[in-house]
Each structure stands twice: as C-alpha cells, then as structure tokens.
Amino acid sequence: MERVFNFNPGPATLPLPVLEKAQSELLNYKGTGMSVMEVSHRSKEFEAIVNDAESLLKELLQMSDDYKVLFLQGGASTQFAMVPLTFLKEGETADYITTGSFAEKAYKEAVKIGQVHIAANTKDTNHNRIPSAEEIKFSPSPCYVHITSNNTIFGTQWKDYSVFNNLDLIADMSSDILCGPLDVSKFALIYAGAQKNLGPSGVTVVIIRKDLLEKIPSALPSMFRYDLHAENNSLYNTPPSFSIYMVNLVLEWLKGQGGLAKVKEINENKSALIYEAIDQSEGFYRGHAEKEFRSIMNVTFRLPEEEMEKKFLAEAASKGLVNLKGHRSVGGIRASIYNAMPVEGCEKLAAFMKEFKKNQ
Numbered sequence: 001m002e003r004v005f006n007f008n009p010g011p012a013t014l015p016l017p018v019l020e021k022a023q024s025e026l027l028n029y030k031g032t033g034m035s036v037m038e039v040s041h042r043s044k045e046f047e048a049i050v051n052d053a054e055s056l057l058k059e060l061l062q063m064s065d066d067y068k069v070l071f072l073q074g075g076a077s078t079q080f081a082m083v084p085l086t087f088l089k090e091g092e093t094a095d096y097i098t099t100g101s102f103a104e105k106a107y108k109e110a111v112k113i114g115q116v117h118i119a120a121n122t123k124d125t126n127h128n129r130i131p132s133a134e135e136i137k138f139s140p141s142p143c144y145v146h147i148t149s150n151n152t153i154f155g156t157q158w159k160d161y162s163v164f165n166n167l168d169l170i171a172d173m174s175s176d177i178l179c180g181p182l183d184v185s186k187f188a189l190i191y192a193g194a195q196k197n198l199g200p201s202g203v204t205v206v207i208i209r210k211d212l213l214e215k216i217p218s219a220l221p222s223m224f225r226y227d228l229h230a231e232n233n234s235l236y237n238t239p240p241s242f243s244i245y246m247v248n249l250v251l252e253w254l255k256g257q258g259g260l261a262k263v264k265e266i267n268e269n270k271s272a273l274i275y276e277a278i279d280q281s282e283g284f285y286r287g288h289a290e291k292e293f294r295s296i297m298n299v300t301f302r303l304p305e306e307e308m309e310k311k312f313l314a315e316a317a318s319k320g321l322v323n324l325k326g327h328r329s330v331g332g333i334r335a336s337i338y339n340a341m342p343v344e345g346c347e348k349l350a351a352f353m354k355e356f357k358k359n360q
C-alpha cells in the first residue's frame with residue numbers, strides 16, 4: 001500500500017526517513033538484542049537518547065545554558081494546569097491572551113487556581129487574527145503572560161513577540177515549535193505536545209529558564225514539580241521512552257535538513273503554495289485567517305457551500321490527500337502542514353484545489 005499525504009492536525013504525519021530508521025532498529029536497538037521500548041529507562045542506552053534529544057534541541061534553537069529541556073507526560077493539557085499551579089501564587093495575577101480554543105482551555109485551567117486577567121481576546125472575529133500591540137492590555141504587574149504561539153484550529157500565528165519584552169512569557173508552542181528559528185531568551189517557559197511537530201503523542205517537551213526552577217513550591221505533588229523532573233533529567237519516573245526516542249530521531253532529521261532557518265524557508269514555500277491557490281481563486285476559496293497572521297503550519301479556508309466542502313474532502317481523499325476536514329469551530333478545510341509534510345504534499349493539494357475549482 002502506498003503512503004498518503006496526511007494533513008491531520010495531530011497526531012500528524014512523521015518524516016518517512018524517521019519511520020524507516022525506527023523500523024530498521026525496532027527489533028534490536030544498538031546491539032542490545034531488544035527494542036528501545038524494552039530497554040530500561042535507567043540504561044546507558046536510554047540515558048544517551050534523553051541527553052542527545054536535549055542537546056539537539058538546544059543546538060537547533062541555539063539555546064543558552066540558562067534553559068533546561070524536560071520530557072514530560074500528560075500532553076500540553078497538563079501544562080495548562082501545571083503552569084498556574086507552579087507560577088500563579090496568592091495575591092498575584094497571571095495574564096492570558098485568548099486567541100483560540102487551546103488558549104481558552106489554558107485560561108480556564110488557570111482560573112481554577114488563581115487570579116487571571118485576559119489581556120486580549122480575539123473571539124469577536126472568531127479568532128481570525130493575532131491582537132495588535134495597542135489591543136493588549138496587561139495587568140499592572142503580571143506574574144507571567146501566557147500565549148499560544150500558533151492557533152492550530154484557526155490557522156493564525158504570532159509573528160513578533162516584542163510586545164512581551166521584560167515580561168515572563170510562557171508559550172504553548174504545540175503546533176509550531178521548531179517551524180523556524182526562535183529567540184528562546186524571550187521566553188520564561190515553552191511547552192509543546194510532541195504529536196504535531198516533534199514526534200508521536202505521549203511526550204511533552206518543556207523548555208524552562210533555570211532560575212524559575214528555584215521558585216517551585218515544594219508542597220506540589222511530585223509529578224507536577226518541574227524542579228524534580230529537572231534534577232532527575234526527565235527520569236524521575238518511567239518516561240514515555242519510545243516517544244522520546246522518536247522525538248530524538250525527528251530532531252536528527254531536522255538537523256539533517258540544514259537547521260531551522262532552512263526549515264522555515266521550506267515551510268514558507270509550502271504554505272505559500274496553498275495560500276496562493278486561495279488568493280488566486282477569485283473568492284472561491286476564502287481563507288479564515290487575516291493575511292498578516294496566517295500560520296505556516298495550519299492553513300484554514302472555506303468553500304462557497306458546505307455541500308461543496310464535503311465533495312472537496314471526498315475527492316481529495318480519493319487522490320491520497322487525507323484528513324483535510326476543518327475543526328467544527330471554523331468549518332471548511334484545514335491543511336496541517338507541519339515540518340514533516342513534504343513539499344510534494346502541498347504541491348499536490350494546491351494543484352487539486354485549482355482543478356476542483358475549475359470543475360465546479
């Protein structure tokens with residue numbers, strides 16, 4: 001059977017060379033006579049995987065030693081709670097910018113824990129934009145500011161973080177981490193569920209500024225303590241070892257692509273193919289996101305009628321372009337084109353869009 005172009009938002013397509021590598025060493029990992037899933041997480045083989053993954057991530061993002069990388073469980077959704085449990089103390093206020101469904105979920109978890117201020121909200125235009133600097137109203141001295149860097153469902157993406165200078169910025173980057181170079185020094189903490197741009201589900205990558213590790217309340221249950229995970233190099237308990245192994249392979253593959261500047265160029269070209277098909281369709285395809293905030297990871301658009309969208313999805317699937325259905329809060333079509341989506345997949349989709357329009 002042939003592999004399809006899988007535009008699923010997450011779990012998402014993985015690089016073919018990564019899958020092939022995993023397949024080739026599945027039965028006997030580096031001469032251990034067992035698969036990596038069967039190896040002890042305390043073995044030197046597994047420790048090497050964790051260390052390699054951390055150093056590759058640091059290298060790719062050109063991160064300083066002021067940051068620690070953690071591999072945790074519970075998905076980004078656990079981080080929605082762990083962040084305020086850790087950093088939102090009595091008498092303090094955390095600021096949230098709600099630019100989409102996941103941002104709202106993060107906000108709702110924080111509300112359960114302490115005082116939260118919405119610094120900006122884009123719901124009035126169904127989250128088709130990122131708020132402007134003038135629109136953002138911070139509280140007098142927020143203990144942190146939480147944002148979602150890429151809004152997976154709506155297809156918008158932050159392009160500039162300068163409005164957060166001198167604030168402790170915490171970002172959910174689940175759907176755009178490593179889509180291009182990033183100045184990590186602008187962030188206090190970054191987290192990302194792996195299943196979109198990093199690997200399979202089961203592991204959440206956290207990048208935390210080390211000074212914050214000294215302020216973790218010791219009364220927190222152990223599994224919610226970033227400092228304990230850091231002291232134990234993400235081996236406090238049994239980690240999701242296969243997922244971490246896969247993330248490491250994806251990071252090696254990204255390095256082989258030529259680093260993140262190159263990766264960004266490829267992603268921009270890929271997304272431009274689909275955005276061009278939208279913009280040149282004389283209104284047949286209508287993009288959801290305002291142009292200046294268009295995501296290079298999730299492209300969202302509508303067709304003139306719902307019936308036509310159904311036909312579009314069915315015909316696309318018959319050509320091996322699958323999982324293009326948009327989320328119900330936007331409707332229409334969503335093409336998730338993370339790092340692992342080959343250029344060819346985007347070319348095929350753009351060509352299909354032009355052909356489909358012509359045939360209506």
Ligand SMILES: *Cc1c(COP(=O)(O)O)cnc(C)c1O
Pocket residue numbers: 010074075076077078102148150151152172173174175193194196
């Ligand atoms: C998918 C997604 C999540 C949810 O992640 P889980 O790992 O399933 O908890 C959170 N935030 C963003 C931006 C996402 O795209």
